[in-house]
Amino acid sequence: MIYTCTLNPAIDYFLQVDHFKAGELNHVKADRKMPGGKGINVSRVLKHLGQTSKCLGFIGGFTGEFIKDKLAEEGIEADFVPVDGDTRINVKLKSDSETEINGVAPQITDEQLNALYAKLEKLTADDLLVLSGSVPATLPVTIYKDMMDHVSASGAKVVVDTSGKAFREIVDAKPFLVKPNHHELGEYFGVTVETFDEVKTYGKKLVEKGIEHVIVSMGGKGAVYIDKDEYLYAPPAKGELKNSVGAGDSLVGGFLSEYAVSGDFRKAFQKGAASGSATAFSVDLCTQEKVEELLPQIKISAI
Numbered sequence: 001m002i003y004t005c006t007l008n009p010a011i012d013y014f015l016q017v018d019h020f021k022a023g024e025l026n027h028v029k030a031d032r033k034m035p036g037g038k039g040i041n042v043s044r045v046l047k048h049l050g051q052t053s054k055c056l057g058f059i060g061g062f063t064g065e066f067i068k069d070k071l072a073e074e075g076i077e078a079d080f081v082p083v084d085g086d087t088r089i090n091v092k093l094k095s096d097s098e099t100e101i102n103g104v105a106p107q108i109t110d111e112q113l114n115a116l117y118a119k120l121e122k123l124t125a126d127d128l129l130v131l132s133g134s135v136p137a138t139l140p141v142t143i144y145k146d147m148m149d150h151v152s153a154s155g156a157k158v159v160v161d162t163s164g165k166a167f168r169e170i171v172d173a174k175p176f177l178v179k180p181n182h183h184e185l186g187e188y189f190g191v192t193v194e195t196f197d198e199v200k201t202y203g204k205k206l207v208e209k210g211i212e213h214v215i216v217s218m219g220g221k222g223a224v225y226i227d228k229d230e231y232l233y234a235p236p237a238k239g240e241l242k243n244s245v246g247a248g249d250s251l252v253g254g255f256l257s258e259y260a261v262s263g264d265f266r267k268a269f270q271k272g273a274a275s276g277s278a279t280a281f282s283v284d285l286c287t288q289e290k291v292e293e294l295l296p297q298i299k300i301s302a303i
């Protein structure tokens with residue numbers, strides 16, 4: 001089973017405003033509320049691509065109910081730990097440019113954290129655990145490493161997609177796979193990472209630290225896969241950018257949907273990259289149909 005864990009889920013509230021002006025009254029042309037948070041997005045992409053998964057994490061309040069209902073409607077299993085406060089709302093403002101305003105997580109108690117650990121301790125060697133997104137302020141920044149400690153005895157493989165301090169803390173715990181984007185990779189090493197050579201250099205440093213598989217996403221420039229033997233490049237598919245929110249989660253979801261079935265990294269990387277582009281060209285997260293349409297464009301090459 002693939003488990004996704006979203007410590008800090010959100011309702012993603014998409015607002016379309018013509019020519020947004022800060023500091024003035026703006027009228028919304030169209031809006032949309034979606035269940036969000038990185039792990040939840042991975043689960044939704046897996047579902048779209050025909051794979052089952054279970055969502056873990058913390059959820060609370062009327063916003064949490066909305067997310068649980070939407071996941072249930074989509075046939076996605078969830079086993080969240082309930083918390084007292086409201087799950088956050090993240091505003092995604094689409095105008096001449098994209099602006100994101102991510103909300104604040106509710107309080108999480110030690111008891112609630114222990115309830116999550118108890119669920120993790122039930123994982124087995126056949127399971128994959130995806131730890132995605134930001135860490136609520138009331139949890140320690142070492143939380144992802146602590147969670148890995150709770151699954152380490154099982155041998156379950158852990159995939160991590162996070163940033164900032166949480167990413168800094170997880171690297172030494174050597175997860176199976178990490179997916180920073182190129183900015184996050186640069187932030188970790190205190191440098192700017194823009195070119196493919198820089199991605200290769202700093203991605204390889206993560207592999208040398210003991211992470212088996214590293215995927216660095218580069219937005220509209222595609223993605224690079226690095227392990228101890230090779231560097232692979234996945235170009236972006238061609239299309240019209242409609243929404244970049246969740247493209248990275250789609251890369252992770254698409255990758256895992258193939259890896260869980262075939263264990264073939266090259267094919268998984270291709271499917272992941274096609275899924276990232278498919279989301280970038282869609283209003284919501286990628287569909288199977290769109291991923292299949294774009295897949296032939298993603299020619300994986302050694303670089």
Ligand SMILES: Nc1ncnc2c1ncn2[C@@H]1O[C@H](COP(=O)(O)OP(=O)(O)OP(=O)(O)O)[C@@H](O)[C@H]1O
Nearest residue numbers: 181217218219220222223236246247248249276277
């Ligand atoms: N404009 C685009 N055109 C084509 N493909 C894209 C585009 N933007 C993203 N992609 C695909 O999606 C992948 C992931 O995108 P990106 O690097 O933006 O992830 P991210 O920064 O983790 O995003 P998020 O945090 O919003 O999920 C890219 O590696 C690429 O394959």
Ligand SMILES: O=P(O)(O)OC[C@@]1(O)O[C@H](CO)[C@@H](O)[C@@H]1O
Nearest residue numbers: 036037038090102133134245246
């Ligand atoms: O604040 P975090 O946890 O880093 O990111 C949360 C978030 O911006 O990421 C997803 C897209 O990747 C959205 O669904 C969600 O709103």
